[in-house]
Amino acid sequence: MKVTLKVWRQKSRNTPGEFKTYESPALNPNMSFLEMLDVVNEELANRGEEPIAFDHDCREGICGTCSLVIDGKPHGPHQGVATCQTYMRSFKNGDEIVVEPFRARAFPLVKDLVVDRKALDRIQHAGGFISVRTGSAPDANNILVPKENADLAMDAAQCIGCGACVAACKNASAMLFVAAKVSHLGLLPQGQPERHRRVKAMVDQMDAEGFGGCTVTGSCEAVCPKEISLDFIARMNRDYAAALIRGEPKPIAGSGAG
Amino acid sequence: MATLNSNIPAGPLAQKWEHHKFSTKLINPANKRKYKIIVVGAGLAGSSAAATLAELGYEVHNFVFHDSPRRAHSVAAQGGINAAKNYQNDGDSVHRLFYDTIKGGDFRAREANVHRLAEVSVNIIDQCAAQGVPFAREYGGLLDNRSFGGAQVSRTFYARGQTGQQLLLGAYSALCRNIANGGVKSHTHAEMLDLVVVDGHAKGIIVRNLQTGEITRHNADAVVLATGGYGNAYNLSTYARGSNATAIWRAYKRGACFGNPCYTQIHPTCIPVSGDYQSKLTLMSESLRNDGRVWVPKKKDDCKRNPADIAESDRDYYLERMYPAFGNLAPRDIASRAAKVVCDEGRGIGETGLGVYLDFADAIKRLGEGKVRERYGNLFAMYHEITNEDAYQTPMRIYPAMHYTMGGLWVDYNLMSNLPGLFVLGEANFSDHGANRLGASALMQGLADGYFVLPATISGYLATQKPDKRPATDNAAFKQAEESVQTITKRLLNNKGSRTPASFHKALGKLIWEHCGMARTKAGLERGIKLIGELREQYWKHVKVAGEAGEWNQSLENAGRVADFMELGELLCRDALHREESCGGHFREEYQYTKNDAEVQQGLVNPGDVKRRDDVFAYVAAWEYAGEGKAPVLNKEPLVYEEVKMSTRSYK
Ligand SMILES: Cc1cc2nc3c(=O)[nH]c(=O)nc-3n(C[C@H](O)[C@H](O)[C@H](O)COP(=O)(O)OP(=O)(O)OC[C@H]3O[C@@H](n4cnc5c(N)ncnc54)[C@H](O)[C@@H]3O)c2cc1C
Ligand code: FES
Numbered sequence: 001m002k003v004t005l006k007v008w009r010q011k012s013r014n015t016p017g018e019f020k021t022y023e024s025p026a027l028n029p030n031m032s033f034l035e036m037l038d039v040v041n042e043e044l045a046n047r048g049e050e051p052i053a054f055d056h057d058c059r060e061g062i063c064g065t066c067s068l069v070i071d072g073k074p075h076g077p078h079q080g081v082a083t084c085q086t087y088m089r090s091f092k093n094g095d096e097i098v099v100e101p102f103r104a105r106a107f108p109l110v111k112d113l114v115v116d117r118k119a120l121d122r123i124q125h126a127g128g129f130i131s132v133r134t135g136s137a138p139d140a141n142n143i144l145v146p147k148e149n150a151d152l153a154m155d156a157a158q159c160i161g162c163g164a165c166v167a168a169c170k171n172a173s174a175m176l177f178v179a180a181k182v183s184h185l186g187l188l189p190q191g192q193p194e195r196h197r198r199v200k201a202m203v204d205q206m207d208a209e210g211f212g213g214c215t216v217t218g219s220c221e222a223v224c225p226k227e228i229s230l231d232f233i234a235r236m237n238r239d240y241a242a243a244l245i246r247g248e249p250k251p252i253a254g255s256g257a258g
Numbered sequence: 259m260a261t262l263n264s265n266i267p268a269g270p271l272a273q274k275w276e277h278h279k280f281s282t283k284l285i286n287p288a289n290k291r292k293y294k295i296i297v298v299g300a301g302l303a304g305s306s307a308a309a310t311l312a313e314l315g316y317e318v319h320n321f322v323f324h325d326s327p328r329r330a331h332s333v334a335a336q337g338g339i340n341a342a343k344n345y346q347n348d349g350d351s352v353h354r355l356f357y358d359t360i361k362g363g364d365f366r367a368r369e370a371n372v373h374r375l376a377e378v379s380v381n382i383i384d385q386c387a388a389q390g391v392p393f394a395r396e397y398g399g400l401l402d403n404r405s406f407g408g409a410q411v412s413r414t415f416y417a418r419g420q421t422g423q424q425l426l427l428g429a430y431s432a433l434c435r436n437i438a439n440g441g442v443k444s445h446t447h448a449e450m451l452d453l454v455v456v457d458g459h460a461k462g463i464i465v466r467n468l469q470t471g472e473i474t475r476h477n478a479d480a481v482v483l484a485t486g487g488y489g490n491a492y493n494l495s496t497y498a499r500g501s502n503a504t505a506i507w508r509a510y511k512r513g514a515c516f517g518n519p520c521y522t523q524i525h526p527t528c529i530p531v532s533g534d535y536q537s538k539l540t541l542m543s544e545s546l547r548n549d550g551r552v553w554v555p556k557k558k559d560d561c562k563r564n565p566a567d568i569a570e571s572d573r574d575y576y577l578e579r580m581y582p583a584f585g586n587l588a589p590r591d592i593a594s595r596a597a598k599v600v601c602d603e604g605r606g607i608g609e610t611g612l613g614v615y616l617d618f619a620d621a622i623k624r625l626g627e628g629k630v631r632e633r634y635g636n637l638f639a640m641y642h643e644i645t646n647e648d649a650y651q652t653p654m655r656i657y658p659a660m661h662y663t664m665g666g667l668w669v670d671y672n673l674m675s676n677l678p679g680l681f682v683l684g685e686a687n688f689s690d691h692g693a694n695r696l697g698a699s700a701l702m703q704g705l706a707d708g709y710f711v712l713p714a715t716i717s718g719y720l721a722t723q724k725p726d727k728r729p730a731t732d733n734a735a736f737k738q739a740e741e742s743v744q745t746i747t748k749r750l751l752n753n754k755g756s757r758t759p760a761s762f763h764k765a766l767g768k769l770i771w772e773h774c775g776m777a778r779t780k781a782g783l784e785r786g787i788k789l790i791g792e793l794r795e796q797y798w799k800h801v802k803v804a805g806e807a808g809e810w811n812q813s814l815e816n817a818g819r820v821a822d823f824m825e826l827g828e829l830l831c832r833d834a835l836h837r838e839e840s841c842g843g844h845f846r847e848e849y850q851y852t853k854n855d856a857e858v859q860q861g862l863v864n865p866g867d868v869k870r871r872d873d874v875f876a877y878v879a880a881w882e883y884a885g886e887g888k889a890p891v892l893n894k895e896p897l898v899y900e901e902v903k904m905s906t907r908s909y910k
Contacts, residue, residue, distance in 0.1 A: 012809060028533050030646075035535045038760070045758045045813065050804050053812055055325070057498040059538045060640065062423055063329045085643045110469055111810040118446065121326050125438040129431035130390045134310040134709045135381070137388035141345060144399030154392040154417060157424060161328055190390045 001027050001093040005040065007052055008100045013109050019098075029089035033076065034059060034066065036088055053112035061085040061225060064160030067167070068113055069100040074164035074223045082162060082225040102167035106174070106210045117163045119209040120177060127201035128181045130190050149187050157184040158226040165220035165228075171212030176220040178202050179236035180228050186239055196243035203240055260515050260882045262895045265670040266370040271901045272352075275374040278671070279714050283721035290315035292725035295716070296463055296478040298450045298505055300327030302422070302429055302701055303684025304484030306708030309432035312441025314713055319476060320433070320442050321465060323449040323500065323815075328430045331486055331498045332704065335422020336543035336637070338404060338414035339701040341379040346403050350411040352376045357902065359699060362408045362589055363664070363692020364842035364870065365904040366521070366878075368897065370671060371689050378710040379702050383415055385709055389428040393417050406697035407544050408589035408909075414698045419543055419636045425701055429708070449815065451746075452739040453481065453509045453680065456729045460509075460680035464739045466747075468815065471808040475731040475740055479723050480679045480716060483509060484708065487663035487685035489522065491823040491830065492775075493767020495660035496528060496541040502819040503826050506667050506686050514675040515880035515893060517668035517688030519826070520834035523695055523843045524776050525661030526552075526593035529644055530613040539659040540644055542616070543637055544697040547586045549621035549630065550654070552577050552593070554605045554614050561607050565615055565653050576600055580864050584909040591694045591843045592867070592909060594658035598776045599866065601657075608655045617653035658776060662700060664691040664843065665833075668880040668895075672715035673707060676880075679719060683707035688878070693842025747807050750817045755800040759817040762797050766820070766827055769793065774831045779847045783835040787828055794824040829881055829890060836892065839875045840868035862908040872904050 003024045010017025024040055031039070034056050041051035057065040066083040070076035076086040091097060099113065107115040145153075159180035166174050182199045185191035191198075214233060221230045267278040285293065294317045297308040305327055308320040324330060342355040355376040360367060387393060387401070394402040394416050403412040417424035436442040447468040454462035454475070462477040488503035489495045510516045527542045553573045555561055560568050576596055578585040588596070597614050600606065607613045622630050627650055631638070638649045645655070666688040673681050673689070684704040691699065729735070773786025797820070805811040840849040849869045857863050878895040 028535060030532050031535050032537070035537050038537055039535055042758055042760060045802070045804055046756075051813060053810055057324070057329060057500045058331065058334045059499060060334060060540050061643075062420065063331075063333050063498060065325070065329050080639075081643060085640075087643065087646075089646065114810060116469070117325060121328070121434070121444075121446075124328075124431070124434045129435040130388065131435060132385070132388045132432075133313050134306075134385060134432070134713070137381075137384040140343070140383045140387035140393075141400050143387055145395055146399050147395045147397050150392050150395040153390075154424075157392050157417075157427065158420060160333075160423075161326065184392065185390050188390050188392065190388055 001029055001088065003027065003091055003094070004096045006096060006098045007113070009052070009112050010109060012111060027088050029087070031088045032059065032084060033070070033086040033088065034084050053114050055114045056084055059084040062160060064162035067102045067115065067162055067164070069102060069167060071098050074102060074167040075225055079222070080225060080227045082160070102163055104163070104166045104172035104211070106172065107163060107166065119211070120161055120163060120174065122209060123174065123178060123202050123205045124181065126205035127194070127198040130185060131194060143189055145188060153184050153187040156180045156187070156228060156232050159228055160226060162225065164223045164225065166211065168219040168223040169212065170217065170219070171215060173214045174206050174211040175214040175233050175236070176224065176228055176230070178206050179232040182236045182239060183232040186235070195239060196246055199236060199239040200243040259891060260676045260880065260893050262515065262668065262676055262880055262893050263670060264368065264895055265672055266368065267671065271369060271373050274370050275377055282715060282718040285717045285720055287315055289725045291317055293317065293479045293720050294319065294477070294728060295480050295482060296321065296476060297482045297484060298463065299330065299484035299486065299684070299686070300430070300433060301330035301332035301484060301486055301684060302426055302704030303708045304330070304482070305426070305429040305433040306705050307482055307484060307683055307712050308442050309429065309436045310709050310713045311716070312436040318436070318442045319445065319478065321445045321448045321450055321463070323447065323468060325447055327433055327444065327446070328427060330426060331501050332426045332701070333423045334498060335701055336419045336541065337406060337545040338416035338421045338698045339382070339425060340406065340413050340696070340698040341383045341415060341702065342376050342413060343380055343383060345401060346412045348411045350413050354411065355379060355413065358409050359690070359696060360692070360902055361907055362694055362696040364694055364868070364907050365692065365872070365899070366841050366897065367690055367692030369899055369901055374711065375690050375703060375706050378706045381710060382702060382705045386425055386428050389431060391417060391424045391428040404545055405548060405587065407547060407587045407593070408584070408696040416545070419545070419634065422701060425705065429705070450505045451508065451743045451818070453512045454735050454739045455512050455677060456733055456735045459678045461729050462731065462736060464743050466743070469810055471806070471811065473740060473743060475736045477728050477731050477736070479720060479728045480681060482681045482683060482712065483667065483686050484683040485686045487666070488826055489660045489663050491766070491827045492660040492770050493763050494531065494536060494539050494771070496525060496539055499538060502822070504819050504822050506682070507822040507826055509667060509675070509677070509680060511883050512677070513883065514677045514680055515668040515882050516665070516829060517878050517880050518665040518833065519830045519881065520774070520837060520844050521664035521693045521842060522660065522830070523590060523662040523664060524594045524658045526590055526597055526658050527616060527656045528659035528661070529641065530608055530610065530655055530657040540640065541659070541661065542641060542654060542656055544590070546616060546634060546637060549625070549633070550586065550616040550618050551575055551620060552586055552614055552616055554600045554607060558604045561605060561611065574600070574605070581909045588909050589694060589696060595776060595845060597658055613655040613657045615653035616656045618649060619653070622650065660771070662695055664688065664693060664695055668878065672718060673712050674715070674719060681712055681716060683712055693844055746818060746821070747814065750801065750803045750814060751807060753798070753801055753803065755802040757800045757802060759801055759803065759813060759820045762793065762801060763816070763820045763823065766790065766793055766824055770827045770830065774834050777845050777847050778834050780835065783831050786831045787835070790824065790828045790831065797821065797824055832890065833879055833881065837875060837879065839871035841870045841875070842868070857906050861910060862906050863910065876904065
């Protein structure tokens with residue numbers, strides 16, 4: 001099979017970009033989408049043209065590095081898979097395929113199809129953790145976690161941090177990403193002490209990074225490679241409301257080193 | 259010659275670590291912040307180390323080539339992590355985990371290191387559970403376990419098929435907390451391209467910013483490398499595409515010894531190669547061998563038939579037949595070689611004939627499809643995406659693939675290299691797995707090194723260094739290292755060649771796989787060394803790198819990494835050539851059991867099993883760089899076994 005690619009090319013953040021059209025060489029339908037790009041890039045390089053920059057690493061749907069919008073959809077045509085798990089058999093001979101980067105104000109472009117998603121890390125820095133020093137943990141089986149909670153926490157914890165939810169959202173909101181972390185930790189007994197502080201800090205940082213608000217269109221859930229559920233956003237909203245009612249956490253009198 | 263002192267503490271094995279921690283010098287709390295430590299890498303080993311060192315009060319700088327620490331290749335580990343908790347009450351203990359690991363490594367690891375690993379394994383699980391790692395649970399709320407190859411107890415903790423991801427996110431969360439409170443400065447998209455050595459001590463690194471191309475110098479009192487394994491030298495592997503050996507290789511060229519490079523692990527259960535365009539091989543977790551049964555047809559003529567039409571009596575469940583005690587859970591090196599043997603006999607399945615079946619029909623009958631789905635659902639889904647086949651209906655096709663490297667930079671008991679001030683953790687060092695690693699033990703080692711070992715040992719070195727006295731970055735050694743990096747970059751970009759780095763990487767991978775893969779011979783290795791040398795010459799003549807230095811340039815990144823793999827590939831073959839024995843993942847055809855050997859007649863091993871030569875080769879081979887174009891120098895660290903008797907490794 002062969003396809004025609006319309007690819008976003010942009011040398012750097014400060015130079016204008018444009019779509020360029022490339023004809024693929026003969027392809028095997030069992031190739032992954034990224035292997036198809038590898039093959040196209042080898043051709044470009046051999047012709048003396050600059051290869052298309054795109055992000056990737058694990059190529060098995062777990063690291064969250066790959067980040068393409070394929071025919072208008074982050075991570076391409078299929079539900080529940082990342083770009084790297086998209087195979088050419090999902091396309092037909094002669095198809096024209098449009099390939100763009102994940103676009104959002106909070107994701108500045110680096111080159112061609114590569115964007116900078118460090119804003120997501122900064123949200124995690126704000127509170128995406130349980131404060132436990134190395135060496136200070138009790139025996140693991142002293143903390144009982146009902147299987148249902150552990151399973152639900154795992155459903156949320158699977159987030160690969162790719163940012164497809166942001167790219168799909170018309171408001172470029174990162175609510176699903178934040179909700180996944182907040183729910184994962186909030187569902188576990190270990191996560192209770194910092195539960196309200198965490199949700200407030202993370203949501204505030206999300207706003208500060210320039211991500212938009214959530215209007216519950218569900219486009220994030222639809223493109224999430226790990227099919228993380230919108231229910232987690234509802235869960236986070238409840239926690240956030242509770243955190244606002246409780247106000248800033250106050251230290252208990254007399255605590256701390258004397 | 260390098261001086262190799264393993265610094266294994268004296269005293270009874272089980273008390274070495276306790277004693278050593280007590281006798282290691284501490285740094286007083288007020289002085290800790292005066293020491294700056296560079297940690298390169300944020301996989302399980304790097305992020306756990308960086309977070310813990312910052313908690314102790316050191317000034318930590320963390321560097322990763324990824325855009326975020328959370329993307330380190332550890333994220334891809336599927337199956338689980340071992341720990342001697344004995345929660346299942348099935349007879350596990352620190353000693354049993356120690357023994358299984360020593361035996362699994364075919365008696366080529368250091369006893370003291372492995373014992374320490376088994377000891378701290380229990381703390382790892384506690385630490386991770388407290389961080390909120392959502393391990394699998396039983397209905398009562400307790401932690402669940404599964405079994406893994408090379409063990410007869412259930413000691414593996416897991417989080418569905420995404421254990422590495424969850425452990426990494428746990429360590430990343432600890433890192434985030436310490437970034438937020440200022441303990442760690444995180445440098446991302448920052449690739450270390452050289453180690454700076456001042457007066458024989460590691461005192462800094464040279465880094466390229468992958469977004470801007472800017473080259474910067476960074477000084478420190480100690481440098482920690484946790485940069486992962488070098489398996490991508492084989493090009494096709496289960497590693498992420500970005501995994502590379504540049505950090506450890508350039509440290510090697512600055513004087514750090516490379517331990518046992520030929521100990522590489524070929525994993526038995528990966529999806530077979532389908533075409534020349536292939537960029538990576540996907541692992542199907544070893545945990546599948548708990549319930550899946552491995553077989554090939556007994557008759558060559560059946561190989562192309564639909565497996566459903568092959569009668570039970572015409573199937574050869576060869577692992578169950580050859581290794582009845584461990585069956586499908588035989589260790590990786592053994593299971594991989596057995597697959598190669600049956601395929602070489604012409605009984606392999608699939609289009610290429612390089613494949614065997616992993617069949618779940620019995621498990622589905624016994625447990626029901628629901629239970630199988632619950633245990634392995636995501637793996638079956640992954641298999642389906644890649645092959646378009648439904649493994650609930652028809653057996654999976656699998657074949658061995660390059661997966662892990664036991665070798666790595668040589669380190670002593672303190673995880674310090676022969677270059678003082680350079681520490682090496684995780685898959686990047688050679689320390690704990692001998693000639694073969696057991697499943698679910700790499701995650702354990704990475705976290706042991708990062709959370710518990712290095713934070714306790716590094717003070718021993720720092721105490722010998724005056725606080726606030728590290729060399730400044732205008733020191734001549736920094737200047738020289740930066741120039742050396744710039745020279746390589748210029749040479750690559752200015753080369754007027756015609757072939758891409760990727761095409762060379764493919765060629766190199768094929769050479770190494772063919773000459774230094776699952777079965778190695780003297781003649782093959784000699785030929786491999788010659789051909790790799792020729793390819794390297796071609797590389798520098800004909801490589802063509804697109805783009806410029808001062809921008810995001812994946813061609814350039816890749817070109818540097820491939821250049822290092824070219825050199826490392828040769829060392830790999832040299833080491834394999836010099837080791838005239840078979841052990842673990844290193845199989846030399848000349849050294850295998852035959853039906854005339856007593857061990858075979860006693861029923862301990864099968865003909866074709868690996869044959870060690872303890873009288874000659876019970877040592878660690880630590881290779882030392884001798885300069886461009888010169889043969890590397892071999893240093894030997896004898897392996898002294900005080901507790902265990904080196905014996906024939908039997909899984910029958
Ligand atoms: C598919 C797969 C499944 C696996 N499953 C299991 C399992 O179930 N159980 C188990 O125990 N083990 C498993 N393993 C092995 C295990 O995952 C790895 O050995 C382990 O995670 C390695 O961790 P690490 O911290 O040493 O390195 P990595 O996780 O590879 O991290 C390397 C880090 O170094 C950085 N880095 C590298 N080079 C540079 C440089 N030059 N400059 C700056 N930064 C650099 C990277 O950015 C990254 O942060 C699996 C491996 C694979 C491939
Ligand atoms: S490349 Fe890792 S998720 Fe796609």
